[in-house]
Amino acid sequence: MSIREELRCLAEEAQRAISQSSSLQELNEARVKFLGRKGQLTAILKSLGKLPLSERPTVGYLANEIRETLEESIVSREKELKKELLQKKLEAEKVDITLPGKRPCVGRKHLLTQVIEEIIRIFMGLGYSVVEGPEVELDYYNFEALNTPPDHPARSLQATLYVKTAHEPKSSREEVLLRTHTSPVQIRVMERMKPPLYVVSPGRTYRRDVADPTHSPMFHQVEGFAVDKRITFGDLKGTLEVFAREMFGKDRKVRLRPHFFPFTEPSAEVDVSCIVCDGRGCRICKYSGWLEILGAGMIDPNVFNVVGYDPEKVTGFAFGMGVERIAMLKYGVNDIRLFFENDLRFLGQF
Amino acid sequence: MRVSLNWLKECVEFDLSPEELAERLNLTGTAVEGIEYLGKDLQKVVVGQIKKIKQHPNADYLKVCSVDIRDKELQIVCGAKNMKEGDKVPVALVGAKLPSGLEIKRAIIKGVASEGMMCSESELKIGEDASGLLILDESAEVGEDLAKVLGLEDAVLELEITPNRPDCLGVIGIAREVAAIVGSELKKPKIKLKEVDRSIHQATRVDVLDGDLCPRYAARIIDDITIAPSPLWMKRRLQAAGFRAINNVVDITNYVMLETGQPLHAFDFDRLNEGRIMVRTAHLGETIVTLDGVFRQLDETTLVIADAKEPIALAGVMGGAHSEVSEGTTTILLESANFNPRSIMRTSRKLGLITESSNRFEKGLDPNGPVYAADRAAQLMQELAGGKVFKGVIDVYPKPKRVLSLTLRPQRVNDILGTNLLPKQITQILESLELKVSQLPTRNSQLEVHVPTFRTDLEQEIDLIEEVARLYGYNRIQSTLPESGGKRGGLNLNQRISLCIKDILVSCGLWEVITFSFIGPQQFDKLMLPADSALREAITLRNPLSEEQSIMRTTLLPGLLEVLRYNAHRNRYNVQIFEVGHIFHSRPGEILPHEPVMVAAALTGSWRDNEWHERAKLLDFFDAKGIIETLFDQLGIEDWHLNRTIRPFFHPGRGSEVFIKGEMVGILGEIHPHVQEAFELPNPVTIFELEEAKLVKYASLLRHFEEIPKYPGVTLDIALVVDEVISNEEVYKIIHRWGGRLLGEIHLFDLYRGGQIPRGKKSLAYSLTFRADDRTLTEDEAKKALERIIARLKKELGARIRA
Numbered sequence A: 001m002s003i004r005e006e007l008r009c010l011a012e013e014a015q016r017a018i019s020q021s022s023s024l025q026e027l028n029e030a031r032v033k034f035l036g037r038k039g040q041l042t043a044i045l046k047s048l049g050k051l052p053l054s055e056r057p058t059v060g061y062l063a064n065e066i067r068e069t070l071e072e073s074i075v076s077r078e079k080e081l082k083k084e085l086l087q088k089k090l091e092a093e094k095v096d097i098t099l100p101g102k103r104p105c106v107g108r109k110h111l112l113t114q115v116i117e118e119i120i121r122i123f124m125g126l127g128y129s130v131v132e133g134p135e136v137e138l139d140y141y142n143f144e145a146l147n148t149p150p151d152h153p154a155r156s157l158q159a160t161l162y163v164k165t166a167h168e169p170k171s172s173r174e175e176v177l178l179r180t181h182t183s184p185v186q187i188r189v190m191e192r193m194k195p196p197l198y199v200v201s202p203g204r205t206y207r208r209d210v211a212d213p214t215h216s217p218m219f220h221q222v223e224g225f226a227v228d229k230r231i232t233f234g235d236l237k238g239t240l241e242v243f244a245r246e247m248f249g250k251d252r253k254v255r256l257r258p259h260f261f262p263f264t265e266p267s268a269e270v271d272v273s274c275i276v277c278d279g280r281g282c283r284i285c286k287y288s289g290w291l292e293i294l295g296a297g298m299i300d301p302n303v304f305n306v307v308g309y310d311p312e313k314v315t316g317f318a319f320g321m322g323v324e325r326i327a328m329l330k331y332g333v334n335d336i337r338l339f340f341e342n343d344l345r346f347l348g349q350f
Numbered sequence B: 001m002r003v004s005l006n007w008l009k010e011c012v013e014f015d016l017s018p019e020e021l022a023e024r025l026n027l028t029g030t031a032v033e034g035i036e037y038l039g040k041d042l043q044k045v046v047v048g049q050i051k052k053i054k055q056h057p058n059a060d061y062l063k064v065c066s067v068d069i070r071d072k073e074l075q076i077v078c079g080a081k082n083m084k085e086g087d088k089v090p091v092a093l094v095g096a097k098l099p100s101g102l103e104i105k106r107a108i109i110k111g112v113a114s115e116g117m118m119c120s121e122s123e124l125k126i127g128e129d130a131s132g133l134l135i136l137d138e139s140a141e142v143g144e145d146l147a148k149v150l151g152l153e154d155a156v157l158e159l160e161i162t163p164n165r166p167d168c169l170g171v172i173g174i175a176r177e178v179a180a181i182v183g184s185e186l187k188k189p190k191i192k193l194k195e196v197d198r199s200i201h202q203a204t205r206v207d208v209l210d211g212d213l214c215p216r217y218a219a220r221i222i223d224d225i226t227i228a229p230s231p232l233w234m235k236r237r238l239q240a241a242g243f244r245a246i247n248n249v250v251d252i253t254n255y256v257m258l259e260t261g262q263p264l265h266a267f268d269f270d271r272l273n274e275g276r277i278m279v280r281t282a283h284l285g286e287t288i289v290t291l292d293g294v295f296r297q298l299d300e301t302t303l304v305i306a307d308a309k310e311p312i313a314l315a316g317v318m319g320g321a322h323s324e325v326s327e328g329t330t331t332i333l334l335e336s337a338n339f340n341p342r343s344i345m346r347t348s349r350k351l352g353l354i355t356e357s358s359n360r361f362e363k364g365l366d367p368n369g370p371v372y373a374a375d376r377a378a379q380l381m382q383e384l385a386g387g388k389v390f391k392g393v394i395d396v397y398p399k400p401k402r403v404l405s406l407t408l409r410p411q412r413v414n415d416i417l418g419t420n421l422l423p424k425q426i427t428q429i430l431e432s433l434e435l436k437v438s439q440l441p442t443r444n445s446q447l448e449v450h451v452p453t454f455r456t457d458l459e460q461e462i463d464l465i466e467e468v469a470r471l472y473g474y475n476r477i478q479s480t481l482p483e484s485g486g487k488r489g490g491l492n493l494n495q496r497i498s499l500c501i502k503d504i505l506v507s508c509g510l511w512e513v514i515t516f517s518f519i520g521p522q523q524f525d526k527l528m529l530p531a532d533s534a535l536r537e538a539i540t541l542r543n544p545l546s547e548e549q550s551i552m553r554t555t556l557l558p559g560l561l562e563v564l565r566y567n568a569h570r571n572r573y574n575v576q577i578f579e580v581g582h583i584f585h586s587r588p589g590e591i592l593p594h595e596p597v598m599v600a601a602a603l604t605g606s607w608r609d610n611e612w613h614e615r616a617k618l619l620d621f622f623d624a625k626g627i628i629e630t631l632f633d634q635l636g637i638e639d640w641h642l643n644r645t646i647r648p649f650f651h652p653g654r655g656s657e658v659f660i661k662g663e664m665v666g667i668l669g670e671i672h673p674h675v676q677e678a679f680e681l682p683n684p685v686t687i688f689e690l691e692e693a694k695l696v697k698y699a700s701l702l703r704h705f706e707e708i709p710k711y712p713g714v715t716l717d718i719a720l721v722v723d724e725v726i727s728n729e730e731v732y733k734i735i736h737r738w739g740g741r742l743l744g745e746i747h748l749f750d751l752y753r754g755g756q757i758p759r760g761k762k763s764l765a766y767s768l769t770f771r772a773d774d775r776t777l778t779e780d781e782a783k784k785a786l787e788r789i790i791a792r793l794k795k796e797l798g799a800r801i802r803a
């Protein structure tokens, strides 16, 4: 066999080995076998010296050509094999996508906090500031300055939680108690600051109520008030309508009903059309189509006199709402005690 | 208060359905809490006339009756004995459903067919008499619906009367409101009284010894009374109002109270010592047995009605048993008085006795009301109890209450309400409420308003403005927003930081809880606080609901631990929570306590249960510390550290105090196993409690951009073996000090004990990153810096470097 034929046979054999190699290892073996330093092609090239000088270039050229072709084949075969390999690997890496995900641990704010923040957000948009007041309060701020008569039932030991003081109070106004509403903040702010005032005040409040599905000895209120020149009852109405629609949805109807509070006049209770039945009547709204959400009114001139404002120069309105009540209505919570039991199964729902 | 519409219609004309009227009342300030439709339980109950009564063939105690119900005659088997042929009785037809739930069906009773049921009062729940059939008046039309015949085709409005409107505690008061709402006239019942010649002044005398507590006392005497049941119409109305019918005299006093709002009391005149009345405060040691049969001891603050000898009634609250009207009563003294509201309230509260009467008096009634009410009652006693009314009224009323006159500025009305009402409109509204309005001649368009004395709530101009507003209609007032609103507002820095704190804790995986501000002293025992602990110095409630809610909390910890306990009892052992809330400490020289806001958290169990990819890992001190690190980092709080501390409720080796810039701001630690046990918790708990104001003080929400390193750093690891007592902080400080300017981050990546590490020693492994601002650092430079550090660690801490 001539050396040319030998080369051609080798090329064919090598080509076959390369294309038939089924793994990178086999491919490598083939390369070593044919193209390695001790490989067959090298061996042939080494025997090139035995050829007549005239043949050497053409045969050398042929050998190089074969080498290049084989190397190219090896590279492309390697690519193919790697691709197959990856394919197999990826196939083996298939996961059961129905396994549960790995959740990050996040907590959440208490529902009441969420509701308070929402209320405050709405009033901040209307230009209100937030001011808080003490929870342990003087009778003066909680009752007297708010025009509450001395024998008012709310002042009784059955209704209000009183605090033991080191010295016997000299008068009922010096009694210390757990505030029964957030309204004392009105007085404290007005004593300290001059109008115009646009203030909301959230916080804890207390009454001597035994806990049941609708009562809790501790609950939350948000008080709001505006004192300025030329504040009118119409402004109160407009403000509360904005609030109610932001809080309960823009389709809510709002109505004010005359009511009585000692420290506002005229006073009103404020209803929104029932969010459950949309006003048609259901169990939640006691078939009236309306849900009471807050109490409000024009600040009584007596209250202005108490803080040294001239009721002829400024007017104002005030409103107060129970946070639990709003949360219960908005989220359908049916027992006020749930807010303070802090069962994770409850907290987790909101 | 419950008001029958039929009754109301006698006093005012209106053409509104119960729902429409309720709506109008609601929108003018008389809240309607419900509408009850009477007679709706009496469908298919009609008037029947008994035509024939025969003995039941198979039972001695039963009768078989033929009953005419107009279009046919029914055969009904009946066990009652009080009927005779010709009587008209209620007949429940087949298909009727009685108030008791009983459904009337065709039946065979002892072999005889029965097609309905004749009923007693009690079976129809329209009265209490169960002794026999209800025998109806002869005038009742056969076949007519019973409800119609008995005046039960009526609706009752349940009204909420606000405490400022005692004038609405009677049908006439409500009728006055309705008249103003619908624009019709109030028709007060006219008094038609025939007095006999004998004068009351010859029969009795009244002495009011305490005119402050009893501004007015009016009395009438009626004799020849025959005590009997009241007529059906009156019983019905009392029943509709929620009252039990008793006898004609007592019913009339209740009826007139419901009509006029003025409580009345009838004494059995013959039972009064010397037949006279004294209104005075009780003498010490005096007693009375009240109508409810309770023996009561009186004191000198209690106003009583007495005869010549002893108290016969608690004035305005309840009568005495001794002078109670009974079957044998023939002569009564009718009291119609006005009492001081505060005095009535005190007595009622002190004795724990709240009655219809006390409830009205304590709201303050019109002193000009009693005589009309007395005359009205006398008239009814004359008509319904055959009484003879003595001539005249005793009326002790030394200081008559005058009509109040107020000035009202129409401009002020519009300024307050945001309306454009004309003086004429305002006048019209006020006049509809029986206020008299006249134009003041001197001033421009000011109005003078005379307020009748029954409107005790109208004392100032603003009160009149409210009347105008509510009758004009809140819904007709234009909604606006304050002219100058929206210029200020928003949160201040403290409030923003406070909000931030909650946001950060929530993002750390904690759930916010809200617990009661009051706790019980036993919580301090559970925390193992010694008797002299400052935390035990709590504000105490004077009238707590219970021992468990008797003091104001001085720490948030018990509340949080209680939440863990509550959830553990419900098999939730992985709980990570926080609360932000006030604690309370008394301040020397101050009446009101200090109320700092605390930020506290408690972590127990693991973040999650065993998972398919990860085993559960119990949380410990360092999980809580990590949250504080994150919190401080986010708040921009720098220069803080922990100091070891011993607290009774902490694990002795795992408690710390948190300091920022040298100021103690709170505590962090694992709770003592005993405390854990006291709160019935299966796993260790780590808590922290920080004072919010101090966090706010050191927090900074301002941030400055720092150049991001341009050149790569070189990271080298070292592992040291040191004595157990040497803290990470000590090592860290040396590395930091000797690392020089090139040292960037120091990261502890391993802590190891045991194995090749000798007892009493531990291995700490750090990776240190060196970096230069102006060039790429070579490994040699970094190694040189590391050598320096290692030399110091060896020298100062006796550290050995592990290969």
Ligand SMILES: [Zn+2]
Binding pocket: A274, A275, A276, A277, A278, A279, A280, A281, A282, A283, A284, A285, A286, A287, A289, A290
């Ligand atoms: Zn509804």
